[in-house]
Amino acid sequence: MRIAIGGIMHESNGFSSARTELADFAIQRSNEIVDWWRDAHHEVGGFIEGGSSQDLVPTLMASATPSGPITAAAYEALTGELIDRLFAAQPFDGLLLALHGAMIAEHHRDGDGEIAQRVRQALGSHIPMVITLDYHANISQPLVDNATALVVYKTNPHLDQRARGIQAANLLMDTLSGNA
Numbered sequence: 001m002r003i004a005i006g007g008i009m010h011e012s013n014g015f016s017s018a019r020t021e022l023a024d025f026a027i028q029r030s031n032e033i034v035d036w037w038r039d040a041h042h043e044v045g046g047f048i049e050g051g052s053s054q055d056l057v058p059t060l061m062a063s064a065t066p067s068g069p070i071t072a073a074a075y076e077a078l079t080g081e082l083i084d085r086l087f088a089a090q091p092f093d094g095l096l097l098a099l100h101g102a103m104i105a106e107h108h109r110d111g112d113g114e115i116a117q118r119v120r121q122a123l124g125s126h127i128p129m130v131i132t133l134d135y136h137a138n139i140s141q142p143l144v145d146n147a148t149a150l151v152v153y154k155t156n157p158h159l160d161q162r163a164r165g166i167q168a169a170n171l172l173m174d175t176l177s178g179n180a
Contacts, residue, residue, distance in 0.1 A: 001176055003169075004089050005033065006045045006059035007098025008078050008115060011134065014104050016068035021045070025062045031083070033058035043132040043151075046165015057092050058096045059085035075105035079115055084121045094128040094172045096165075101137020101152075109169060113142030120146035128175045130168045134158070140172055142155070 001063060011018060028036045034056070044061055044108040053129040060082045064070075070078075086095070097119065103111030116131060121128070131137065135153040151168040154160050174180040 001094065001173070002055045002057055002092040003051050003094050003096060003172065004057045004086060004092045005061075005083055005096045005098075006081060006085065007044065007046065007061050007063075007132075008103070009063040009098055009179075010070055010111070011066035011099045011100050011102045012069050012104035012111065013067065013068060014109075015156070018062075018068035019106070020064050020067050020070045020074065021126070022071070023072035024067070025064045025074070025078065026076075027060070027062045028058075029060055033061045035109055037061065040162070043098050043165030043168065045167050046162040046167070047098070049121075049162070050097065050166035050169025050172075057089045059089055069104040069106050070111065072106045075108065075111060081117060082115070083118060088120060092127070094174060094176055095123070096168055096172060097129055098165075099129045099131055099133055099137075099143075101133035101139060101143070102166055104143065108115050110140045112137070113140040116146040119124070119141045126129065128172055131162055131171045132168050132173070148172075149180075 099112040
């Protein structure tokens with residue numbers, strides 16, 4: 001099976017006057033994702049490990065240090081690139097998407113829910129999408145409505161990030177094989 005992986009992660013503080021710009025994000029594209037995240041204690045490392053028997057299609061992974069809301073320009077650039085890369089990666093059977101759950105953009109209070117909604121609209125309802133989220137995510141209705149499943153860290157500090165990525169990959173494989 002062909003499994004797309006990607007994500008945009010940011011924990012935003014709505015009370016901060018600072019803004020998170022595109023330059024604040026560490027961004028990996030395509031196979032850079034595998035090289036960068038393979039051994040990481042992170043859900044993307046878990047996606048790679050859990051999906052190692054599949055044909056993984058890395059798209060875009062962007063993450064920034066927690067800070068103020070993301071500028072509209074940065075948000076639109078990252079979300080647009082993610083969707084463009086998902087389109088270019090087709091066909092694929094499922095998507096593993098790393099979000100945070102506490103992302104705010106200047107023009108979207110629910111940044112993660114908006115990403116999930118846009119990705120779902122772009123891909124259609126037939127592609128299973130498993131989303132990973134931080135332990136203290138704000139799980140919004142758009143996240144619930146657009147994900148096939150949500151997998152949330154269980155520990156704080158986050159000792160189980162990689163394990164949650166493996167869990168997400170296994171859940172996606174089970175969904176695709178009809179065993180979920």
